[in-house]
Amino acid sequence: MRIFHFIYDHSGNPWVGGGGAVRALELYRRLAQRHEITIISGKYPGAKDYTADGIRFHFEGSPKKNYLLSTFCYAASAFRFLRRNGAEADLVVEDFAPWNPVFSRFAVNRPVVLHLNHREGAGILKRFYLLPGLPFYFLEKCYPRLFENITVLSDETRRKFGVNALILPAGLDERVLSDRAAEKEDFIFFAGRLHIRNKGLDTLFEAMRALPDERLVIAGRGPDEAKLREMQKSQKKLGIKNIEFAGFVSEEKKMDLMRKAKLFVLPSRFEGYGIVLLEASAGATPAVVSGIPELGFAVNAGFAVNFRMGDAKDLARKIKMLCENSPLRRQMGANGLKYAGENTWSSVAAEFENYAKGILSVL
Numbered sequence: 001m002r003i004f005h006f007i008y009d010h011s012g013n014p015w016v017g018g019g020g021a022v023r024a025l026e027l028y029r030r031l032a033q034r035h036e037i038t039i040i041s042g043k044y045p046g047a048k049d050y051t052a053d054g055i056r057f058h059f060e061g062s063p064k065k066n067y068l069l070s071t072f073c074y075a076a077s078a079f080r081f082l083r084r085n086g087a088e089a090d091l092v093v094e095d096f097a098p099w100n101p102v103f104s105r106f107a108v109n110r111p112v113v114l115h116l117n118h119r120e121g122a123g124i125l126k127r128f129y130l131l132p133g134l135p136f137y138f139l140e141k142c143y144p145r146l147f148e149n150i151t152v153l154s155d156e157t158r159r160k161f162g163v164n165a166l167i168l169p170a171g172l173d174e175r176v177l178s179d180r181a182a183e184k185e186d187f188i189f190f191a192g193r194l195h196i197r198n199k200g201l202d203t204l205f206e207a208m209r210a211l212p213d214e215r216l217v218i219a220g221r222g223p224d225e226a227k228l229r230e231m232q233k234s235q236k237k238l239g240i241k242n243i244e245f246a247g248f249v250s251e252e253k254k255m256d257l258m259r260k261a262k263l264f265v266l267p268s269r270f271e272g273y274g275i276v277l278l279e280a281s282a283g284a285t286p287a288v289v290s291g292i293p294e295l296g297f298a299v300n301a302g303f304a305v306n307f308r309m310g311d312a313k314d315l316a317r318k319i320k321m322l323c324e325n326s327p328l329r330r331q332m333g334a335n336g337l338k339y340a341g342e343n344t345w346s347s348v349a350a351e352f353e354n355y356a357k358g359i360l361s362v363l
Contacts, residue, residue, distance in 0.1 A: 001035040001091055002036040002088060002091070003028075003037050003038070003090065003093060003356070004038050004040060004085075004089040004093070005024055005039045005092075005093040006040045006078050006082070006093065007020055007021065007041055008041060008074050008095075008097060009021040010039075010042065010044070010047070012044065013042065014044060014045075014221065015067040015070070016067075016071075016193070017221075018192065018193040019117075019170065019272065019273065019274070019275040020095055020117060020272075021041075023170055023275065024039055024095065026171065026173060026348075027345065027348065027349050027352060028053075028055050029054070029055060030349040031349055031353055032053060034353075035353075037054070038089075039056070039057050040059075040078055041057065041058075041060075041074075042059065042061045042074035042078075043059040043060060043061040043062055043073075043077075045063055045064070046063075047063060060077035060078045060080075060081050061073040061077045061078070062074075067223065071099055072099070072100065075099075075100040075101055075103075079103055079104075082102060082108050083107050086109075086110055087108070087109075091110065091111050091113065091356055091359065091360060092104050092108055092110050092111070092112045093112070094112065094113070094114050095115045095117070096114055096144070098136040098137075098140040099136055111149065112147065112149065113147075113355075114143075114147040114149070114151075115152070116150060116151070116153070116157055116165070117152075117272030117273070118157055118160075118294060119157060119160040119161055120270055121137075122137070123269070124137045125137055127197065144161050144163050145163075149359055150163050150166070151168040151352070151355070152167055152168065153167075153168070153169055153170065154272070154273055154297070155167055156293040156296070157294070166351075166355055168351060170275040170278055170343075171343050171344050171345035171348040172343055172344050172345060173345055174345070174346065176279065177282055177340055177341060182259035182260055182283070184260060184262045185260045185261070185262065187216070187260075188217070188264070188265055189258060189261035189264050189265070189285070190204065190219070191218075191219040191220055191249075191254050191257070191276050191279075192220050192222075192266070193221075194224050194225045194228055195224055196227060198270065199268050199269075200268050201218075201224070202231075203267045203290075203310055203312045204265060205231055205235065206312035207316040207319065208235075208240070208243055211320060213242075214242060214323060216242060216265075217257065217261070218243065218246065219246040219254055219257060220248065220249075221247070229245065232245070258279050258285055259285065262285070262329060263285065263288065263319065263323065264276075264280040264285045264288075265319065266287060266289045266290065266295065267290050268289075268290055268292065268295070269292070269309060269310065270292060270294070274289070274294065274295050277295065277298045277304065278340065278343060280303070280304075281298070281301070281339045282337070282340040284337050285336065286303055286332035286333055286336065287304035287332075288304065288305055288318045290306065290307060290308075290309040291306040291307060291308055292309055301336070302331075302336075302339075303335045303339060305318050306318075
């Protein structure tokens with residue numbers, strides 16, 4: 001098969017390089033030996049086409065240092081690219097985001113799969129304000145109805161969109177799996193995109209004010225890094241010095257920190273799945289997560305507890321409870337290791353490959 005996968009996100013993108021980019025890379029590096037894969041992502045300063053792991057990476061849009069310009073230009077530029085080159089593909093996959101839809105359904109006479117990560121719903125109107133957010137709100141609501149072939153990250157995402165779709169969850173790289181937990185150190189860990197509203201980092205910072213004896217290490221980068229560092233400075237002026245920034249770290253360093261952390265925290269207001277939670281499970285690290293349905297899998301698997309989304313007091317209570325209960329943390333860590341071994345990228349890639357072959361076989 002020759003597959004074109006359109007996703008704005010890319011691991012080198014300074015604005016959006018998180019779970020979606022990781023998911024695409026991990027899926028296709030396992031399929032590239034048997035199929036021709038091209039991932040088309042949004043341009044960012046310094047982005048250049050390249051090939052790695054057998055995958056061709058191509059960039060479309062504006063290379064200027066402006067996120068809004070980059071994301072909106074990507075939608076139009078990627079559409080033109082597909083119109084010009086779509087005949088070279090057997091299958092087109094569009095990773096959907098309402099602010100940069102590729103309109104692949106209309107751009108090419110080829111089978112198209114739409115992938116849905118999560119639905120924001122009315123949250124879009126809060127994020128962009130009412131009038132600017134309305135086009136994105138209606139695109140998210142109506143766009144998926146144009147497609148026959150759809151994959152989703154979770155059953156909750158499928159339910160929210162109300163579509164008939166294949167659940168294609170995130171997975172784990174087999175190389176991070178271990179049959180035993182590492183020696184734990186005395187810190188709490190967060191890793192992910194530094195976006196205050198999305199990741200609930202304002203709630204986490206407020207919770208840490210009630211936990212002066214606990215140390216929080218934050219790894220990642222994102223559009224709100226400068227704001228978060230200012231928040232850290234403000235807390236230091238109040239005598240609260242328990243928040244540290246590790247900056248952007250490699251995958252190897254992230255997993256090293258994950259294995260050593262006594263606790264992982266993911267206070268997100270919305271998520272598609274939370275790949276980083278799978279990494280926590282592989283590190284035998286118990287987690288505290290916001291009580292949104294998309295993160296319920298970790299609670300059901302026994303390696304996480306949840307708190308009321310946006311409630312800093314409840315988050316602080318749950319962190320304190322686990323920090324004071326080492327036997328429970330060990331049991332949750334063991335539950336995580338078991339879950340990790342059952343959810344790998346190889347199994348997810350094989351399921352997607354069979355799904356794609358099934359679509360092409362009926363042509």
